[in-house]
């Protein structure tokens with residue numbers, strides 16, 4: 001059976017840390033669906049169309065990666081796209097504690113959905129969309145932290 005994982009996130013904007021986890025995820029999964037969350041309650045710096053276009057352009061040459069936007073529960077989205085796995089990245093212990101609670105809850109409200117984690121590469125351990133947004137807001141250079149496809 002095909003192993004399909006959803007990599008859910010806001011990607012506001014996508015960073016080199018996300019790209020690394022998704023590419024390494026292809027060693028484990030046959031297909032990865034990048035699920036871009038759209039939550040009406042959440043304030044994003046970049047609108048959904050931009051976030052989606054940047055992720056799509058980043059993986060345009062990779063047939064095993066697709067990009068889909070979704071609303072609502074990640075477990076429902078996984079069911080809809082036939083994914084048996086959620087893929088997440090881990091940078092540090094706060095990430096672990098946060099992800100552990102979500103993974104437990106997602107496990108409890110789904111039918112055997114497994115969450116898998118890939119540890120961040122040493123080079124990207126400090127990269128986060130929120131710090132990238134802060135640098136952008138203050139006029140700094142973020143080119144080292146985002147893929148070339150992201151044209152701000």
Ligand code: ADP
Pocket residue numbers: 008009010011012015016017018021087088089090091095119120121124125126127128129
């Ligand atoms: P969310 O809004 O769900 O936090 P993000 O877009 O910030 O979404 O992140 C999506 C996933 O990517 C999360 O699992 C997060 O831990 C992971 N991630 C973000 N930055 C990095 C990085 N530099 N290295 C590894 N994983 C990362």
